[in-house]
């Protein structure tokens with residue numbers, strides 16, 4: 378017995394959920410999709426992150442959906458409201474409203490091997506009740522994002538924070554009701570969010586900002602600029618120019634990846650010199666010692682500088698590098714016993730990457746949590762598939778991010794793979810009797826050897842040299858790196874561009890294993906993006922070769 382109509386469930390209406398629904402519609406013409414969204418609106422992190430200065434640190438032409446490029450981006454980097462409005466317009470354009478159920482979260486999902494489908498339990502977020510009705514789907518796409526929950530500094534407990542008499546919040550949950558004029562504000566953290574918040578808050582000279590940092594960051598100049606109306610006109614009228622421009626941004630970003638490889642010593646030295654002199658050229662000289670990191674460039678995320686360094690020179694900004702001991706009633710107590718009195722504390726201390734509430738049970742009743750535990754933390758094939766969990770794609774799971782290029786680019790690569798996996802399964806619903814291929818699951822040995830390759834490449838990168846970093850399971854490089862893909866974004870795209878069908882196990886009716894056959898052929902998704910992507914790769918290789926040749930020539934002088 379099986380469901381009569383194919384139904385695909387997407388979990389989350391963030392940008393990966395929306396992009397997945399659009400891809401299913403565009404590439405397969407498939408519309409029997411339901412998006413379950415826990416909150417009241419779309420956009421995920423781009424909806425909830427509303428702190429002052431919030432913006433993308435990837436040029437927006439690259440941080441756009443390849444199928445729906447936007448000629449009208451006003452500037453090179455876009456702000457949070459501009460990004461959210463772009464995704465809201467795509468959501469409307471592709472008619473996704475009728476497919477979305479808000480305030481409804483996916484509580485649990487269980488694979489029914491006999492019926493070859495997912496049985497999904499939902500939760501009504503308005504009442505907090507788990508619904509009795511069970512939804513069935515032949516394929517599930519999880520779009521929960523990489524950032525699972527706001528994280529607070531190690532050693533600072535919720536009880537600690539509650540002792541504080543003033544207002545306190547995490548950057549992910551900005552309190553717009555609190556006026557910060559004439560207030561003393563502690564901003565804890567100098568990662569991407571902290572570096573955006575400090576310059577934005579300190580624009581008001583009446584707000585006294587103290588930035589507490591654990592370790593300094595490497596920063597690169599932002600190079601923000603506005604697009605002229607003639608440039609936008611060209612992008613609109615000659616879309617190929619806009620695509621070429623986008624691919625050139627990717628190629629340029631992918632060259633930066635070379636800095637992450639341990640063996641590229643000359644290039645790394647060059648980057649170290651360049652970024653050190655950038656810090657010295659912008660930050661006050663009195664702070665250089667505190668601001669120049671002692672770890673290699675790229676070992677932690679490189680921050681695209683939104684005038685953070687410059688803002689540290691403002692009279693209303695203070696940098697505090699003494700470690701925090703605890704939060705007390707009237708401020709923050711430092712390890713040296715000193716107390717910094719403040720009225721407001723903002724924790725810009727990032728997110729946990731560990732998906733703690735994933736209740737997914739695959740073949741033989743195994744949960745994803747159990748699978749992760751057996752492998753020392755989140756582990757996946759191409760960041761999105763797990764052996765023993767058929768017909769499931771998880772967008773931006775383990776090791777799917779790049780520290781230098783757009784996450785959306787990798788998401789799209791994974792979504793293209795998911796769509797191609799879905800295609801033969803949907804085809805089995807054609808005709809009076811459901812026959813042929815019902816499910817696909819990635820092979821265990823394929824996943825293991827992919828991860829062995831991945832972790833050995835990580836060992837040859839600069840990331841293990843960071844000491845403490847959110848890229849690792851417990852925040853230190855002694856554990857497993859669960860965040861980074863150790864290659865250029867173009868390589869990730871190349872690996873995910875189409876399924877290697879021999880790497881997948883196929884099952885037919887009642888979970889009978891199928892031998893490889895034409896039943897599960899691909900859908901031939903060689904669309905224009907793939908072709909353009911290949912051109913981008915070629916451009917990348919040429920530019921990379923020229924760049925490396927010039928660098929070696931310069932350093933041998």
Ligand SMILES: Cc1cc2nc3c(=O)[nH]c(=O)nc-3n(C[C@H](O)[C@H](O)[C@H](O)COP(=O)(O)OP(=O)(O)OC[C@H]3O[C@@H](n4cnc5c(N)ncnc54)[C@H](O)[C@@H]3O)c2cc1C
Pocket residue numbers: 388389390391392393394413414415416419420421422423426431432433434435440481482483484520521522523524570772773782783784785
């Ligand atoms: C401040 C900030 C700036 C960033 N800047 C960049 C950048 O410049 N470049 C870049 O590449 N990346 C950036 N990122 C990373 C960014 O998160 C991703 O690029 C992307 O937005 C992730 O989208 P997503 O849809 O996968 O996940 P999310 O945006 O996290 O969306 C997940 C959605 O799933 C919903 N959900 C969760 N659990 C359930 C459930 N059980 N059932 C139903 N729904 C559920 C959530 O409510 C949410 O709406 C930034 C992130 C932040 C926070």
